[in-house]
Amino acid sequence: MSEELRRAELAESLREVRDRVDRACRAAGREPDEVELLAVTKTFPASDVALLADLGLTEFAENREQEARGKVAEFTALRPAAEARWHMVGQLQRNKARSVARWADVVESVDSERLVEALGRATANALEVGERERPLDVLVQVSLDESTGRGGCRPEDVSALADKITRTSDLRLRGVMAVAPLGGEPDVAFATLSEISERLRRDHPEAGEVSAGMSGDLESAVAHGSTRVRVGTALLGGRRLTSP
Numbered sequence: 001m002s003e004e005l006r007r008a009e010l011a012e013s014l015r016e017v018r019d020r021v022d023r024a025c026r027a028a029g030r031e032p033d034e035v036e037l038l039a040v041t042k043t044f045p046a047s048d049v050a051l052l053a054d055l056g057l058t059e060f061a062e063n064r065e066q067e068a069r070g071k072v073a074e075f076t077a078l079r080p081a082a083e084a085r086w087h088m089v090g091q092l093q094r095n096k097a098r099s100v101a102r103w104a105d106v107v108e109s110v111d112s113e114r115l116v117e118a119l120g121r122a123t124a125n126a127l128e129v130g131e132r133e134r135p136l137d138v139l140v141q142v143s144l145d146e147s148t149g150r151g152g153c154r155p156e157d158v159s160a161l162a163d164k165i166t167r168t169s170d171l172r173l174r175g176v177m178a179v180a181p182l183g184g185e186p187d188v189a190f191a192t193l194s195e196i197s198e199r200l201r202r203d204h205p206e207a208g209e210v211s212a213g214m215s216g217d218l219e220s221a222v223a224h225g226s227t228r229v230r231v232g233t234a235l236l237g238g239r240r241l242t243s244p
């Protein structure tokens with residue numbers, strides 16, 4: 001597809017997604033600017049990220065460290081002056097902390113104390129050698145079903161993990177993230193997440209972000225207080241089964 005066609009296609013789907021978010025906000029009595037749109041660009045090329053940046057998006061997310069690393073570098077070469085913040089939203093192994101600390105502005109998938117320690121060390125190191133300029137924003141990923149197989153800590157572990165993050169210099173606790181359980185009722189899951197967020201903010205008022213809602217369930221997430229929807233398919237189209 002030519003770049004101009006792709007640009008027109010992305011502009012159209014961006015308009016539709018913004019419309020959905022606006023309508024969901026209105027239905028919930030919220031202002032549209034309370035909900036940030038995070039473009040999940042996994043499996044799509046850096047050229048698409050560049051077009052989305054041209055269309056005014058500034059927040060981008062990836063779920064695999066290795067794919068992200070190359071794409072961020074490519075995007076930066078394509079649009080050196082663009083304002084962009086990169087979010088890691090996928091399960092992260094501790095041995096990737098060093099690398100993720102070089103490119104990520106936010107890690108949304110923090111779900112264990114050992115990962116907090118690894119990210120703290122990696123961020124301190126990256127700051128020291130000039131590979132990054134700012135502390136790392138982090139969200140605690142919460143699992144809303146019984147399993148932690150798709151990542152996320154148990155709801156009862158959020159508080160201890162949050163305390164650990166705030167004791168780690170160079171990490172900044174910003175809030176919570178969750179994925180609605182497969183086959184479950186998103187309204188039930190996002191209502192639970194909202195309660196977890198409220199509890200967290202009692203001890204950590206600065207941790208107000210609620211990253212929830214994807215292409216299929218963003219309306220439900222916005223109704224339950226999401227401050228950041230993570231949209232892939234509805235923005236960029238269907239993904240192939242494996243990443244390039």
Ligand SMILES: *Cc1c(COP(=O)(O)O)cnc(C)c1O
Nearest residue numbers: 040063089214215230231232233
């Ligand atoms: C892929 C992904 C998304 C986006 O999902 P879509 O259904 O394509 O909008 C959101 N969050 C996470 C953690 C993801 O891995």
